[in-house]
Amino acid sequence: MVEQSIWMQKVAADPGHSHWYVERFRAMARSGDDLAGEGRLVDAMVPRHARILDAGCGPGRVGGALAEAGHDVVGVDVDPFLIEAAEQDHPGPLWMVGDLAELDLPARGITAPFDVVVCAGNVMTFLAPSTRGEVLKRLRAHLAPDGRVVIGFGAGRGYEFAEFIEHATAAALEPDLLLSTWDLRPYTEDSDFLVALLRAA
Template sequence: MSEPTALPPTRWALGGPRNGGYGDRFAQLIAEGADVVGEARLADTLVPRGAAILDAGSGMGRIGAHLRALGHRVTAAEPDPTLVEQSRRTYPDLPVLPLEILALTPDALATAAAPPSYDLVVCVGNVLTFVAEGTEVAVLERLGSLLAPGGRILVGFHLQQGPSTARVYAPDEFLADVDAAGLVVQHRFGGYDLRPVDDLYSVAILSRA
C-alpha cells in the first residue's frame, strides 16, 4: 500500500511565530466580555435546531462552542496544535479534530466518529485566505463534498487589512474558484450583520450547484 501524499503547507503554517497573537487576542477579548460570536449568530439562522455543523478552521473554538451551546451538533476541525490545545482547554465540550480541511476525508471522519456530512459548514475568520497556495478550489470542493442534501457553506474573509500572512483573495478570483469547485453563491454580504457588499470584507453563503 502506498503512503498517503503529504499535503502542502498552508499559509497559516508558513506564518510560524507571526500567528502567535491570534489565540491570545481572542482569549483577552473573551475575558473582557467582548462580542466575538457574530459569525455564529448568522450561522444559527441558516439551519434548523439541532443541525449538524462543521466548523472548518475552528481556531480557538469560539464559534463552534457558541453553536454547540445553542443546541447544534458541532464538529470542529483545526490543524494548529497550539489552537487545538487552547480550544480543548477553553471549551472542553467541543470536539476538535486536529485536521486541516483537505484532510477531512470520509475515512478520517469515520475514524474520529464524526458525521460524514453536515447541514452547514462554517469557514470563517479568514480561513480561506490561509490555505496552501493553489489549493483554494480543492478546499472548496472538499467543503462542498461534506454537505448534506440542502446543506450550505458560510465563508468570510478580509478583502483588505487582513492578517499579514494571509493572501489577498479578490472577489473575482473567489467567485471563479467557487464556480470551478462546483458550488454556487446564494448570497453575498459585506459582513456578518448582512450589510451590503463592500471592498473591505467578504461574507458568502454557498451551496452545491
C-alpha cells in the same frame, strides 16, 4: 505532498504566533467583546440540533458558540495548539487536527454530511494558495444536499473575491447570498469584506 498553509508558515517563522492568537481572543472575551457574530448568523440558518462543521476552527470561538446554541459541532484546524485551546475553552464539540486540503472526515470515523459548513476568521486567506480550490471541493463533499457553506474573509489578503467565486463555482458551489459583514449588510463592488453563503450547484 500538500503545500504548507500560510498559517503554518507563520507558526514556523514565529513559534509564539499561535499562543499570541489564542491569548488575543481570550483577552477580548474577558473584556466582554462580542465574539459570537458569525455564530449568530449560522445559528439563524438552521433548526436546533443541526450538524455543523467549523472548518478552520482555530481556538473554537465560532464552533463553541454554535455548540452552546444546541448544535452538533465538529471543528477541524491544522494547528494543534489552536485545537488544544478549543478543547480547553469550549468543551463539548469534537475538535480535530487536520488539513482542510485533505479533509475526509468519514475516513476518520466522523459521519457526514453537515447541514452547514462554516469557515470564518479569514481562514481561506491562510490556506496555501495552491490548495484553495481543493479545500472548497472538500467542503462541498461534506455538505448535505440542501446545506450551505458560509465563508467570510477580508479583501487585501491575497485572495480576490472574484477568484474565490470562480473556485467555488468549480467546486460545484454557487452563491446563495453575498454579504459584506456578518451582521447582514449587503455586498457591493466596493466592499472590503465578503461573507458568502453558498449552496450545492
